[in-house]
Amino acid sequence: MKTTAYWSYKTCVKDRLRALRRERGALTQSYIADRLGVQASYLSRVLNSEKAHFSEDQLYRLLEALRFTEGEREYLFLLRSHAMTGLPERKAELERQIRRAQAAGKASELTDLASALSAALKEISIGTRE
Secondary structure, eight states, X not given: OOGGGOSOHHHHHHHHHHHHHHHHSOOOHHHHHHHHTSOHHHHHHHHHOSXXXXXXXXXXXXXXXXXXXXXXXXXXXXXXXXXXXXXXXXXXXXXXXXXXXXXXXXXXXXXHHHHHHHHHHHHHHHHHHO
């Protein structure tokens, strides 16, 4: 699933962890926790709790370890801020920013799709001329 489809940074991280485990096999919570400099129990607690959150540095290390792009990391930090704020006006502002990022992500997907379609049509037209 595209990163900008998520409203929870933790759900996105857990889905990426599952996907990488399927690809690489033995990617354990202990291994990830070691990369973050935390205990595996802490990693599990933060990923599965509504109230606990990673520090900015921990989240950065985690997103780097899970190979999120810079744009994906920026979006996930936005989701973290949204999850952590207690101010209704800030939550509303962050929701607007999230929606803008989601719209930009969809526009980017459409541009990529249009480019792929254009390339495929060129191949078809070249193949019919030969």
